[in-house]
Amino acid sequence: MGRAPCCDKANVKKGPWSPEEDTKLKEYIEKNGTGGNWIALPQKAGLKRCGKSCRLRWLNYLRPNIKHGEFSDDEDRIICTLYANIGSRWSIIAAQLPGRTDNDIKNYWNTKLKKKLMGLLPPSSNHQIRNKPPATLFHESSHLHNDHQNPPFTSSYRDFSPSYYYPSPSTISFTGLESTSAVMASTTNNFPYFQNQEASLVSPSMQYYYNMFGSEGSCSTSSDGSCSQISHGGRGDVKQDEMGFHLFHHQNFNNLSNGKGGFDDHHHELSNNNKFMPGGETSIINQWTSSEKPSDQYFGQTPLLMEYGIEEIKQMISGHNNNIEENKREEGMMYYYY
DNA sequence: AACTCCCACAACCGCAATCAT
DNA sequence: GATGATTGCGGTTGTGGGAGT
Numbered sequence: 368m369g370r371a372p373c374c375d376k377a378n379v380k381k382g383p384w385s386p387e388e389d390t391k392l393k394e395y396i397e398k399n400g401t402g403g404n405w406i407a408l409p410q411k412a413g414l415k416r417c418g419k420s421c422r423l424r425w426l427n428y429l430r431p432n433i434k435h436g437e438f439s440d441d442e443d444r445i446i447c448t449l450y451a452n453i454g455s456r457w458s459i460i461a462a463q464l465p466g467r468t469d470n471d472i473k474n475y476w477n478t479k480l481k482k483k484l485m486g487l488l489p490p491s492s493n494h495q496i497r498n499k500p501p502a503t504l505f506h507e508s509s510h511l512h513n514d515h516q517n518p519p520f521t522s523s524y525r526d527f528s529p530s531y532y533y534p535s536p537s538t539i540s541f542t543g544l545e546s547t548s549a550v551m552a553s554t555t556n557n558f559p560y561f562q563n564q565e566a567s568l569v570s571p572s573m574q575y576y577y578n579m580f581g582s583e584g585s586c587s588t589s590s591d592g593s594c595s596q597i598s599h600g601g602r603g604d605v606k607q608d609e610m611g612f613h614l615f616h617h618q619n620f621n622n623l624s625n626g627k628g629g630f631d632d633h634h635h636e637l638s639n640n641n642k643f644m645p646g647g648e649t650s651i652i653n654q655w656t657s658s659e660k661p662s663d664q665y666f667g668q669t670p671l672l673m674e675y676g677i678e679e680i681k682q683m684i685s686g687h688n689n690n691i692e693e694n695k696r697e698e699g700m701m702y703y704y705y
Numbered sequence: 706a707a708c709t710c711c712c713a714c715a716a717c718c719g720c721a722a723t724c725a726t
Numbered sequence: 727g728a729t730g731a732t733t734g735c736g737g738t739t740g741t742g743g744g745a746g747t
Contacts, residue, residue: 420717
């Protein structure tokens, strides 16, 4: 039995909003607010619309200070950088672009920006990257750049990435070795990801870690390959005024290097004064790829008891050994900004 | 002018998280 | 703690308009 519908489908209007409906909704909310109840709002406002539809219309179109029209180059760069680091978490990306909505950015990415990026690559390599997230390009570029061995986890990309990108597993044929020179040229010289401050922090070692997570930088992948979001506390919805830095601290990489072991991440939030708050919000992501669970030493612990400033973290990252093989034997750190 | 195709954007849908009782 | 209601998110679909034939 499915869940009860949020409204009487037979008696609600669907499809594009008329100017009259817009006016009604706008005037009602400006006068009364949403009242914290979107479901009841349409009736009160005299609209034959579903509450969800009203909410969407307000948030994406009618709300004050919504910016419409062309995206700037800066906005492009921010979107690309954040997409590369956290994947398709449009609400978080939107929080960094005042006046833009998640829907707007999502549409822009799907219809223009993605193609724009693909257009930077020669046709010969296009077919090979078409179904990979941007991070895979990072991976390939770092792989070439650092003359590494076959990357581990190549067969696991699909497990850590949105299914959106991937054809059925049987059609995947990617070793990490094919035709990367064009990709490399594009990523290092032209790829917008590398043209701003945030992007400069995407070191090869971070790319490596990123590839283990796919495009979901904050995604926990269970043994069945499914992916669940980490909890941010509260309602789980990250609001702009709660933005901060997140740090992922990876340990026990030795176990991962042979694809057998596991690792855990300790996720901490930085407060607005850019201090790492070890005792603050903490969620632990546990994941492993086989029955060999990580040791208790790493499992369920939150050992980062120091307090770092963001500059210190940046230093740690920039000074981190970029050699992937080395990193497998070291602790790795990555952070992303949102 | 009529038709088809394509694209951009708006809107919908289902799901998961959270809240309220 | 259980359950239903509500909210927010991200993927997908629908729609309208412009371009091409």
